Amino acid sequence: MIRRLSGEIVEIFDESIAVRTGAGLCYEALVGTYALPELQALMDAREPVELHTHHYLEGNAASGQSLIPRLVGFLTPAERDFFLRFIKVPGISTRSGIRAMGLPPERIAAAVVARDMGTLTRLQGIGKKKAEQIISHLADELAETGLLAGAQEDARPQAVPASQASEVMAILVGQLGLRTPDAEELIERALSAKGADAQVPVILEEVFRIRR
Numbered sequence: 001m002i003r004r005l006s007g008e009i010v011e012i013f014d015e016s017i018a019v020r021t022g023a024g025l026c027y028e029a030l031v032g033t034y035a036l037p038e039l040q041a042l043m044d045a046r047e048p049v050e051l052h053t054h055h056y057l058e059g060n061a062a063s064g065q066s067l068i069p070r071l072v073g074f075l076t077p078a079e080r081d082f083f084l085r086f087i088k089v090p091g092i093s094t095r096s097g098i099r100a101m102g103l104p105p106e107r108i109a110a111a112v113v114a115r116d117m118g119t120l121t122r123l124q125g126i127g128k129k130k131a132e133q134i135i136s137h138l139a140d141e142l143a144e145t146g147l148l149a150g151a152q153e154d155a156r157p158q159a160v161p162a163s164q165a166s167e168v169m170a171i172l173v174g175q176l177g178l179r180t181p182d183a184e185e186l187i188e189r190a191l192s193a194k195g196a197d198a199q200v201p202v203i204l205e206e207v208f209r210i211r212r
Contacts, residue, residue, distance in 0.1 A: 002071060005029060005051045009043040012036065014173060014180050015099070017073070019049060029053060029073035032101025033173050034166040036180060037187075038075065052080045056094050072098050079105040082142075089137045091130060099124050102170025113143045124174040165191075168203045186210060 007021040017039055020026045029051055031039065042049050051073030059065040072094060074080040082105040087097040100123040101108070111119035112135055120131035165187055172183035190206035191198060198206075 002027075002053050002055045005053050005071065005073060006048060008046070009039060009049050012040060012043060012180060017049075019051065019073075027071060029071040030095075030098045031073050032098055032105075033170045033180075034101055034104045034107075035073075035075055036169055036173075037165045037184070040184060051075070052077045054080055054084060054094070058095065070094070074105070081145075082106075082109050085138060085141065086134070089130075089134050091133065096125050099174070100126055102174045103167055109138075109142050109145075112138050115139060122171075122175075124170075164198070164200050164203060167200050168207070171204065172207065 005019055005021070005027055007019040007027075009017050010020045010026065011018040015033075016028050016030045018026055018028050031051075039049065051071075053074070054072040056070055056072070057067040058070045059067040061067055072083070074083060083097060083101070086092060086100075086105075086108075087094050092100070102123055103111075103119070108120070108123070110116075115135050117128065117131050117135075120126055120134060121128055126134070168187055168190075169180075169183055172178045172186065173180055178186075186207045187203065189210055190203045194202050194206050
């Protein structure tokens with residue numbers, strides 16, 4: 001069982017990254033789009049990354065499919081802890097669960113506890129019925145955990161809009177289908193035009209203006 005992966009990010013894809021360890025082995029880990037801006041920054045700066053991982057087998061042996069080992073990576077143990085709770089909701093698989101991570105897990109946890117259907121249904125693959133199931137299964141449980149502390153901290157104004165960039169990235173890649181490099185370039189241009197403290201609606205408006 002691989003619980004942690006450390007090394008150099010050598011490539012970033014739309015849903016995963018490749019990490020080369022000190023031993024020279026290269027592992028691919030699925031990641032949520034919320035983490036892509038931070039991971040891209042680490043790659044650009046050639047700084048090492050440490051992912052807290054969930055190791056699972058993908059496939060259906062009963063139908064004759066080969067079981068493929070996969071890694072899912074998170075920036076903190078708390079994010080991984082939330083994800084493991086999230087995929088226990090009926091109908092949410094590991095793969096669909098990581099695709100839904102378009103916002104930081106702390107933000108999603110806060111939305112669950114607040115029973116915020118609007119935020120939850122903006123996540124990829126989460127409709128109204130699924131959002132209701134998530135709230136039913138997790139709201140009370142999450143209210144008793146420490147995951148919300150990070151969400152409350154994120155809610156305060158920030159000099160560098162990491163959460164805003166992550167949210168815009170999730171919309172551009174997860175909902176509009178843009179490639180990650182194209183989305184990153186658009187976000188960078190929008191922030192240059194509107195300022196580092198621009199909020200999500202302002203960033204999106206500028207992105208759409210640039211694309212016209």
